[in-house]
Amino acid sequence: MPTDPRDEITSVTNPRVKALVALRRRRIRQDQGVTLVEGYEELDLALTAGVRPTELYVCPDLSAGDPRAVEARAAELGAAVFRLSRPAFEKAAYREGPDGWLAVVPDVETDLADLPTTGNPLFVVCGGVEKPGNLGSILRTADAAGVTAVISVDPVTDWGNPNVVRASKGAVFSVPVASCDTAAFLDWLTGRGLTVVATTPDTETYVTGLDLSGPTAVLVGSEKYGLSADLLTHADARAKLPMFGRVDSLNVAVTAAVVTYECVRQRMAADS
Structure with a gap:
């Protein structure tokens, strides 16, 4: 050869x-x-x-x-x-x-324990998100918004999936990524001082009504099932996006982008 x-x-x-x-x-x-x-x-x-x-x-x-x-x-x-x-x-x-x-x-993946949590971290947590294209799109947003890391909980696909790499335009290499099951994620959360925000249409609270300027973990779930009961139960707050049409939800990658940039907006306002 x-x-x-x-x-x-x-x-x-x-x-x-x-x-x-x-x-x-x-x-x-x-x-x-x-x-x-x-x-x-x-x-x-x-x-x-x-x-x-x-x-x-x-x-x-x-x-x-x-x-x-x-x-x-x-x-x-x-x-x-x-x-x-x-x-x-x-x-x-x-x-x-x-x-x-x-x-x-x-392999692109980082151990959960090695993810940085100092300063004012911002994590995007994908609960059971199944489509590689959505994970890749979330990574592109994470790179652009300066997200600390993206965590896949109960993953359906792996971060090395060629379609994740492709959809992320290579951002899977610039943003730390990790995978784990729900139990390991909840254990990792303990004592880290993160405000855990679960996105779900089943709440009356808009994401714009929450303080997202501090250390935060934003949870997004699969389009078919949403977030699991365990993740919802352990969230500090539940939030939804304003929806004025007949569709009750957005694509998970779009939801992640909107909420992530609301975090960015609030942080920039707090620093000004």
């Missing part, structure tokens, strides 16, 4: 191509402690966030140059660089219309 970046993998049955395809499966990713990042912008953000890829696959026929020298940066960090022909890369790629950049990187 090639180790020199000038060599090119052309066969769609090459062992490296097969290994990349296998990493689409959660069990394989978790067993190896790695995940995939595909796309030039996503890879650039990952490198900027300090990720050290182990392997980089580039397809010259698909990649439109390298203005930020991502390939050189990855190689300097110790990544083995491989060239793939277009058929081989399209076989390995998990998205339609790939741009010729694909890397294997270490």
